[in-house]
Amino acid sequence: MTLRPRLLAAFVLTLGPAAWVAASLPQDSGAARSAVPAAEIPGAVAAQAGAPLDAPLLPPGTVVDEIRWDGTVLELDLTLPGPDVRPLSPLEIEDLAAQLAAAFRPAGDFGGTRIRVRIGPDAPYGSLALLGVPEPEPLPGDEPQEQPLPWTPPQPGDRGPVAQAARQPAGALSGVVVFTTAGHGWTAGTSSWYLQRPVLWTMNEDYGNLDMLNYFVHYAFNAGATVVPFRPVGWQPLEIVLDNDDPGVTFTGAWSNGSSSKYYENGVTNSGIVYKWTSAAGSETATARYTPNITVTDYYPVYGFTIAGSNRALQTYRIKHGGGISAVTIDHRQVGSGWIWLGDYYLIAGDVNYVEITNQSPTGGAIIADAIRWGGGVGDIVRPGPGTVSGYARDEECMRYWAESELGNNAVGFDSTTWDVPDLDDGSDNVRVAAKWAREMNQEPAGGVLVERWKRIYLEFHTNASGGGARGQICLITDLGATTYQTQFATILSDEVDADMVARSAEFEHAWVDRSEPTYTSSYGAICTPANGNEFDATIVELAFHDNQQDAELLRDPRVRSAMAKSCVEGIIRFLNSLPGSTVPLVFPPDTPRSVRAIDAGGGNVTLAWQAPLTGTAYGDAATGYVIYRSANGFGFGDPILLGNVTAYTLTGVPVGETRYFRIAATNAGGESMPSEVLAVRRPATGVARVLIVNGFDRLRRQINPRQTFTQPPAYAGQTIERQMWRLSNAFDYVVEHAEALAANNLGFSSCVNDAVVGSFVNLGDFSIVDWILGTESSEDQTLSTTEQSRLTTFLTNGGSLLISGSELAYHLGGLGGGTAFLQDRLKVSYVADNAGTYAAVPVPGGIFDGLPPLSFSPAGGARYDVRSPDVLAARTGGTACLNYSGGAGGVAGVQVVGAQHNIVTLGFPFETISPAATRAAVMGRIMTFLQSATPPLPFDYDNDGDVDIADFTIFAFCGRGPEKPYTTGHLCLEFDGDGDADVDVADFQLMQLYINAP
DSSP: OOBOTTOOOOOOBOOTTOOOBOOOOOTTOOOSSOSSOGGGSTTHHHHHHHTTSSSOSSOTTOEEEEEEEEBTEEEEEEEEOOSOOOOBOHHHHHHHHHHHHTTTTTSTTOOBEEEEEEESTTSOOBOGGGGBOOOOOOOOOOOOOOOOOOOOOOOTTOOOOSOEEEEOOOOTTTTOEEEEEEOOOBEEOSSSEEOSSOEETTEEHHHHHHHHHHHHHHHHHHTTOEEEESSOOSSOOOOEEEETTSTTEEEESOOEEOOOSOEEOTTSOSSSOOOEEEEOBSSOOOEEEEOOOOOSOEEEEEEEEOOOOTTBOEEEEEEEETTEEEEEEEETTTBOSSEEEEEEEEEOTTSOOEEEEEOBOSSOSEEEEOEEEESOOBOOOOOTTTOSOOSSBGGGBOHHHHHIIIIIISEESOOGGGTOOTTOOHHHHHHHHHHHHHHHHBOOOTTOTTTTGGGEEEEEEEEEOSTTOOOSOEEEEESSOOOTTHHHHHHHHHHHHHHHHHHTGGGSSSOOOOOSOOEEEEOOGGGOHHHHTTSSEEEEEEEEETTSHHHHHHHTOHHHHHHHHHHHHHHHHHHHHHSTTOOOOSOOOOOOOEEEEEEEEETTEEEEEEEOOOOBTTTBSOOSEEEEEEESSSSSOEEEEEEOSOSEEEEOOOOBTOOEEEEEEEEETTEEOOOOOOEEEBBOSSSOOOEEEEEOOOOOOGGGOOEEEOOOSTTTTTOEEEOOOGGGTOOSOTHHHHHHHHHHTTOOBEEEEHHHHHTTSSOGGGOSEEEEEEETOOTTTOSSOHHHHHHHHHHHHTTOEEEEEESSHHIIIIISOSSHHIIIIISOEEEEESOOOOSEEEEOTTSTTTTSOOEEOOGGGTOSSOOOOOOEEEEOTTEEEEEEEOSTTOOEEEEEEEOSSOEEEEESSOGGGOBSHHHHHHHHHHHHHHHHTSOOOOTTOTTOSSSOOHHHHHHHHHHOOOTTOOOOTTOGGGGGOTTSSSSOSHHHHHHHHTTOOOO
8 A cells, every 4th residue: 555645634533532643644654543643542543533422423442453554544453342233224324424534525635544443343334334234135127028120121102200390319328318316305204294405605516416417418418318317407397208108299190008116197097008118110100199287388307217127128208399390319228217318398388389299210129108207396305393394396305205205106116225224314315316327227238237337327417515615526435335437437527527627628717626645535425325326326425615715706697607516427438438338439529610691692592600619628629510400499399400610501491570589509429519699690581681680689697697595494484595597597599589579569680608709709780670688697707798789880880779688788898897988979878876776667757768667677577587776877968868767776778769870779678688578569669669760861972071072082092993803892992882783983973972962
């Protein structure tokens, strides 16, 4: 055994009033034994470790036999007096190990403890699991008895659906099952429900882990994985569950009744049929369609429940949603017997929504129709202590209750010790639930757990605590029975996360801390082989320290959560690639395409273009292709267009008067990126679109997080935490509200992101009106950079008109000096205050909104995000107030400007938050009428002084070099080409003479 140089720390033991004894190792010591004789520290562990608990964790008379170092890991051998030793729960075992390591934990390079115990001096040593409450062995599963027909190949001309709304990405993790979960959650105690971790720094680990899980599952899915979360994802408290014999389920083709001791029953036996099955075939001959009654339009997670077995097949689920049909294929020879996540989908109330199982498959075997779930639901488990349900959504509860509900109350044949071990409290039950359920769902290969081990993996999310001083991420190893490659998995994953986060550190509020020791060893029951059977490798990632202010602020940042999730997927890819026989390629999915734009090119053509994504350590590998997703509503996407390595695509035959929405993603062998911001385009009745929507709202920081305030139980009432739920802070799709309002006024439009303007990929001068979205964009991300201010100044000077709205525009430009001259001289606005303290505004008599009813932009009224600090404005000379705030601090909410050649409307709150849609359309109608009424600039008035005179001719003459000397595309002198023949000559001067109106 080697010793860690300079790792000198105290191993503190005490016995009643006895003195503290320190055990440390000198730098060059080669001894394997402790420098402190065991005789000097007799039975002291019991008193020290048991002090903070109701009962001693170790009995009096416990002896420290030996202390040694294995690298950075402290190894302890203890002998307990026997034979009557009180069994410890999984939580008590973790607490005991933590107590024994407490004196060393502040050291950044301390790698944890590896503890061996024996009961009596003659017994063999074992892990702390020897002290655990005995858990029953899992019940043996019964092999399904279906005898499917031989698979037949597809016939020429036969094929499945061609109008898929989205697709299951192919990537590095295709064929891999990723079991994953989030630690903690609401738990039933002896008298009330409680959170397993405290509220600190406006966050709570139980909820932070859940939000992290939601980020991770999307990245894993886009890398091709089959994803099995053990806390519900999707943040959807509504639920609809259909079993095979429930109303709403219909079948075509030949199906037989299944027979199994395990199946989903939805809590009610309608027919006694456990599930239906049919044989897989190359061409579709049978379907099972599950049609829910969706009453609330929203995003819903969709899950399938199928008992797994060796005679199963690759089974395809077609999810019909607000963007079309998505097909997801699951290999039930690998996984089943629980809810498998098929993705989050936008479902429209009253529309035709369904999940359809087809027997068309590339493999032979049995196709199973059991149960389908939409949404996560609200907790419905009543426990003896509180005597009530938790009152929270199921995803906010710890996973023990999800298992009890779905395997116990609503399914048949599952071992109750998965979620309820005799003599353990609910918190201790929860520790191993996900591992045991994953073991139940995983189908062990015929050759044993090491066969194709790269096809399954387990990752659990937590955050850390250590008194407030420690920072950084670490992955865990258990000494209760580590999985075969657990040390390698933990090390590779930890190193990947740290490398990526350090590379992106400049993007974050605080620098990322890379701890010197990537892993930590202790007695963790959630990742031990007694729970998971060593059927897959497993680790826990402690993403940062939630009791440290800087780390807590990073954990509350959605950008950091997203980057962590991407890094965790990359770490899994890197680890699985390293396993014997692995076919997982070492390729990381690409980052999101940049500077996206959708431009009406005329003649029924729409040009979509983008820049390649960033590449490198933190961003993934280079894109080798792209996919364009289409939508009719801006929320549900599908109908993909698969492209090679190109950065532009032109749609043809786009009809007049139809709004089309787009998202663009990058692809490579590693998978698919997160999609771009939403784009929108609509062809006008004549000509090309002259309105451009620019989305400049790309802020995604903790300051705009949604907040959740607890109302019960009494111990938590009034406490507030931040959530990292991107759909409630910045969904990057607010172009939809602007597009809908413009369409309601029969206007055509193109759209782009602000980076496309900054990068000169889109020229504002090609449009008459710009609608610039700023949302709650603020100083950290710059509402308008100096380049954007310059682009807009040129646009306005050349006669363009502008609608610009956002809650921090005046605060940033005027209050913080980010562009005072632009704010005052161009927009004719002064900054007054940062927060009007209201969600209401009223039209100013005589202004452009005169006659409209009062406006609301509150979440209660339908706004999709919370505008916490709408700017209070003042109109400067040349500007006129058109909206005033109602209530709160009052003051001006909107300013209109009539310029010599352009008009401007500035709103101190985001336009897209005006609700309802009819009011928003009416407001947009007034704005567009006003902006369209601007006096256009005179042709040939190059100095924009309102006349055409000798000064303008001097400018013209500079470029007049005669006929047949054309300028290249984009040349500045083409502005003086009046007849469009690409040169500047006497013909152009003759046109200019028609407009000369001054000396």
